[in-house]
Amino acid sequence: MQKFVSILACILCQLSVAYAQKCLAIFGVTEEVIEKPIEDARFTLYFNDSIQVPYTVISIDKQSNTYQFEFDYRPGKYTLRAEKEGYTDAQKDFTVTSKRNTLLGLGTLWMKKSKTRQLKEAVVRATHIKMVTRGDTVVYDAAAFDLAEGSMLDALVAQLPGAELKDGQIKVNGKFIESLMVNGEDFFAGNPKVALENLPAYTVKNIKVYDRAANDDYLKAKVNGKKIDGADEHMVMDVILKKAYSNGWLGNVEGGYGLPSDRYLGKAFGMGYSGKMRLAAFANLNNIKDTQTGSSSGQWGGGWAQDGELDVKMGGLDYLYSHDRAKVFGNVTLTHEEPEVEYKGSNVNYFNSGDIFERSHSLRNDRKLHLISAHQFQYSAEHAYFELKPSIDYLKNNYTSISHRAQFSENPEEQYRVQSLDSLFSPNGMASSNFARHLLTRIGNDQDGKSDWIIANLAANSTISFPSTQDNIEIALTGNYRRDTNRYFNSFNRVYGNSSPNVGKGDNLFQKSDYVSKTYGMNADIGYTWNYRPYQSGAGHYALIKPEVQYDFHRYDQVNTLLHLHEEFANGANGSMMVPPSAISPEQLVVDLNNTYASNLTQNKISPLVSFAYLYVPSASSSKSFNADLTLREDIMHERLDYDKAQLDTLLSRTISKFTPTIKLRYKDNGQKVRTEVETNYSFTKNVPSIYNQLGTINDSDPTNIYVNNPGLEKPRTHSVNARYARFHNQRHNNVVLYASYGRTDNAIAQARLYNRATGVSTWMPKNINGNWNTYESVQYNMPFGKNEAFQFQTVTTASYVHSVDYASESETLERSEVNNLTLGEQLALSYRVGKHSFGIRGSLSWLNSRSAREGYDNISAFDITAGANATLNLPMNWQITTDLNLYNRSGYSDHTLNTTNWVWNASLAKTLLKGNLTFRLNAVDILKQISNVQHTVNAQGRTETWVNSQPRYVMLHVVYRFNVMPKKKKS
Incomplete structure (x- = not known):
């Protein structure tokens, strides 16, 4: 201090x-x-x-x-x-x-206009400019874009110069849009993914893109609209509706049925809105992985990524009401989800004595009930701002999972993914399978369980401005509670293969677990901002200083009770059959003393910090500005751990501290023709190893992975620096963005792995290691050209280099493993719009080059290539055809079953009636039945290639009806 x-x-x-x-x-x-x-x-x-x-x-x-x-x-x-x-x-x-x-x-x-008279309607033809820049705000005129009848907001956004719309995520001039607003108001706040399928494009007046200020920003110092503290950007897209649509009702219903496998979709949405309020309700039922939510923006939006297949039923309510200085808004969403996720993996684990090859196959089914409710009250007084934010999140889940794994001394040659597992887990597979020759261990795991969580939060924030000095004080209080439970039965089976000295032997392990965790937390924060903002006719120097103190209290209570029964057998043929969890008799189980424990951890942390901000402006009317920000933070935390486990009943306490500085420099020039931004950031973080490492305990609840704590860990230190240059031409609408970053971690905590080839058991212990660093660079360029900017060209070039260092060994002496991964990528896209039609082509190339000096390492040189074309044709009589064809090619991977070429073709035919309010649409997804989802990772411990199941092909007929009811105008 x-x-x-x-x-x-x-x-x-x-x-x-x-x-x-x-x-x-x-x-x-x-x-x-x-x-x-x-x-x-x-x-x-x-x-x-x-x-x-x-x-x-x-x-x-x-x-x-x-x-x-x-x-x-x-x-x-x-x-x-x-x-x-x-x-x-x-x-x-x-x-x-x-x-x-x-x-x-x-x-x-x-x-306001002082007088208005009702005139007869007249047709006015004017020239509309697509885009203008006003300071830091980009404004798009909706009337300047030619759209098909019945088009929704997503069709309009897709045409905006510099905008990209992909999977519901919007990017403008290389910057991600965090939130989509309507008339300056939030809806379903906090979800950066916005879908734009339900707001009719004809209701939109213009669209603004800008850096959204904080709710209390009107109380904080600025210089000619420029932030003194150079705060982080929060880019938003604000949809401004025409005045005629500021009151009324908006809604839609949609139904769809598809084949094969009885695919279905049902959606309903309704919203009432006025100048002061919005109220929306929605329902969404489908088995095609559509997780969008309706909101008071009049749109279906949000959603989340989900591997595998998904059957979902969801509904919700969203509201907003404002009056004078007060505003209240919030939402409630109830979801029932049934995901089914299947993984097939091919792994290589690096060891100097010889690599271990692994195949894995898992299938998991969940039945989730999820309730989320979040609300916010805001009051904006002349010299004070206050907000209150209560929220609750409840989830209940019943799940089943089954997994098969096998480890080999040599890479198994397979004709299709996980062929070796199908063979080894077949009846009499251990005796007859050709894959048993190089088998080390074959492991099966079957689990049934129930889990839930409940999370409750209450936050209150206030900002008070002092008129005499225009300084301000900020106060924040937060309280939270969380409870997690997980109860399951687990059946484990292991058999040793011909490459193991324990060939023919094996064991079964039956477990029943009951885990309960409770967390209580409180946070208090107070800060004072001192502003230095005098008028200076020439060059201006402005500053602010913000001393701040934060206090955090957390208490973590955990109780884990594990019962088990361990059986060994000498004849693998007799014990190789899996026992389902439902067949486990709880009365036969005994307490696993080594993995049953109770703990109570209390943390008290005080964090003094001070922020310095400096702004330089060449003159009061200048478009140029320079920001420099420095934050110095010290965290001082006292921890007290009461831990009870078998023969260990101990009480630990410690006081730790860490210092965290951050530096940010930013230059901006909002010129009339060209806007330029240059920014660089540096941060230093020092993390503290968990106090649980001081216990020196062992967790062997998973028979194949034993985890040992390490009391001697040092604090990891991470240095991060990045730089960004952006140039936007306001008249030509082209832009270029350059980005570079570098990160290095000293004393990184690695999970050192000691592998026993005879048993297939890995013992893990956290160890400090040096040498991990990474760098990333990218160049993005967008350029419209042609008459009325009908063509849009984009290129993105990326490069990353990761130097990964870890420990892995089969002996007591730990051996460093170092792997260098170089990834180069190029993306090209060209689109063309003529009238109401659009066409596009795109392609990308990604090259992974993985090298290591360690003995026996197989270097990797793998390519991922994609190419595609799309078209949207708006034909006479309100017919529309949309299609896209994409090529996905993978080559150079060690598992030859992952070297594939897939063609994915989707198409849609739509007919619009009733002035765009009624639509019949026939969708065909994955017509060629070749969608494949493969992920690839490489680090110092090994490489993993994973296939994940995806939505199978289907054809679905949709019927969509939309309505918009506006109040009748009063006769004068």
């Missing part, structure tokens, strides 16, 4: 300079309905409501709608009034209180 006080005092002394004797007011003037800048308005400035104050116009930027007026410093209350013939007057009240805060961002003055 003394360090922080000393540093703070030094910086305060440096900033003790003569304060400005002038003030600068920065503001904009906009028409309220159409949101266009108003020119040639007259302005008057008053002191204490009556005394007119002379001012000097420093600059007027019509493109960014920014006015800058200079006037003499005098503390007190001021009123800025705007007038123009044909508009109602607008005014903004503000206060000048401190000489160190005389740069005044007043926001926007909104003016």
Whole structure:
């Protein structure tokens, strides 16, 4: 703490300079309905409501709608009034209180037309510009895009210059969109994946993309709209609806049935909305892995990735209500999920004495009931902001899983994936299978279980601004509770093969586990922000200092009771049959003393930190700015562990600390023609090994993997640095983004593996190791060209290098294993739009080059190639044809069954009726039946190639009906 006080005092002394004797007011003037800048308005400035104050116009930027007026410093209350013939007057009240805060961002003055008359409808034809840039905000005019009748918002977003829409994730100019908003309001907040299938495109006026400020941002210091602290970006896409659609009802229903395997889909959605509220309800039932949720945006959105197949039934409610300064919103979602996930794996485990080859096959079925409820209340006063956020998350799951594994001394040659396991686990397979010759162990595992969790959180945050200094104080309080349970029966069978000295022998293990964990937590945070923001007519130097203190309390209670029965047999042929968990008799089981325990861990942590931020602006009207941020944080934590296990009943306590600095530098130039961003970040983190390592206990509940704690671990230290350069041309709409990063970890905690070839048992112990580092680089370029920018070209080039170091050995002496992985990638895409039709081609190449100096290592040179084409044709009579064809080629992998070439073809035929409200659509997915999902990883301990089951091909007929009811206009 003394360090922080000393540093703070030094910086305060440096900033003790003569304060400005002038003030600068920065503001904009906009028409309220159409949101266009108003020119040639007259302005008057008053002191204490009556005394007119002379001012000097420093600059007027019509493109960014920014006015800058200079006037003499005098503390007190001021009123800025705007007038123009044909508009109602607008005014903004503000206060000048401190000489160190005389740069005044007043926001926007909104003016209304003073008179409106109902005129007969007229057809107006105008030229619409697709995209304009206003400061840091990109604005797209929806009327400038040619869409087919009945098009939804996703069709509009797909045409936006610089935008990418893939799997519900939106990216604009290389930046991911974290949230999609409607009229500036959240819906189902917190889910970055947004689907855009239900909001009709004709309801959209324009779309804005910008860096979303925090809810209390209006209380925090800015300089001409620029953040002093250079806070992290939170990019959002804000869909602004036409005024005619600001009140009414919106809804849709959809049904679908497909073959083979009785594929089905049913969805219903309804929403009522007005200027102050939105209320939405939805239901979604299907077995085609559609996990979208309806929201008060009028869209189906969100969803989550799920391996395998999925049968899901879900429904929910989403609401928002705002009145004056208060706003409340939230959502409730109830889901019933039945995923079925199958994995087939091919592994190579590296050892200097000879690699171990492994095949695995698992199948898991779950039945989940999941309730999520999250709500938020916000109140924005003139000088204070408050929010309250309660939430609850409950999940209950019944699951079954079965897995087969085998380890070999030589790589088995298979005709198809996991052929060796099918052979070895067949009746009499141990005696007759050709794969038994090089077999070390064959392991089967069958488990039935029930698990659940409940998570409850309550958070309260407040920001208070002091008018006299424009400093602010932030206070946050959070409380949380979590309970997890997992109860299961497990049946384990192991047989040793011909390559093992224990050939013919084996064992069975039957287990019953009962695990309960409870967590209680509380957090308190208080910080004070001191602002230095005087008006400077020339180059401007601005700063803020934020000292802060955080306190965290957590208590973790765990109880694990494990019963078991262990049986050994000498004749593998007699004991090789799996016993299902349902056949286990609990009364025959006894307590496994080595894996039954109770623990109570209490943590108290206090974290003093201080943040320094500096902003340099060449002049008050300059588009350029430079940010520098430094954060210094010290975590001091006291831990107390009460642990009871068999012969061990101990009480441990310790006090630990770690220092974490971060540095961020950013340069921005929001020029009229070109916008430039340059940013670099550095962070240093020091992690503390878990206190459980000090126990020196052993966990052997899994007979094939024994885990040993290590009391002698040192703290890992990680250095991370990254840099980003981006250039956007506002008129040509092209952009280039360069990114590079580097990370290094000293004293990394590796799970050192000691392998017993005779038994197939791995003993794991955490050990410190040095030498792990990685780097990543990418270059992205987007360019529209042709008449009306009909063509869009994109290229992305990537390179990564990972130096992975780990321990693996078959002897008591640990041996380092080092592997270098170089991955190079290139992606190309070209799209073309003519009228309401669109066409596209794309391709990508990824090359993995894996090298190691260790003896016996088989170097890898593998290629993943994809190529594809897509087309959307909007034909007369409201017919639409959509199709895409993709090639996936893999070569160079050690398991030849993973070297494949697959063609994936999807197609859709749709007919729209009733002015786009009724749609019949026939979808064909994976027409050629060649979808394959394969994942590949390489590190210092081995390489893994995994196949995961995916949605099988099907054909489905959909019927979709959409409605939009608006209130009738009152007769004048």
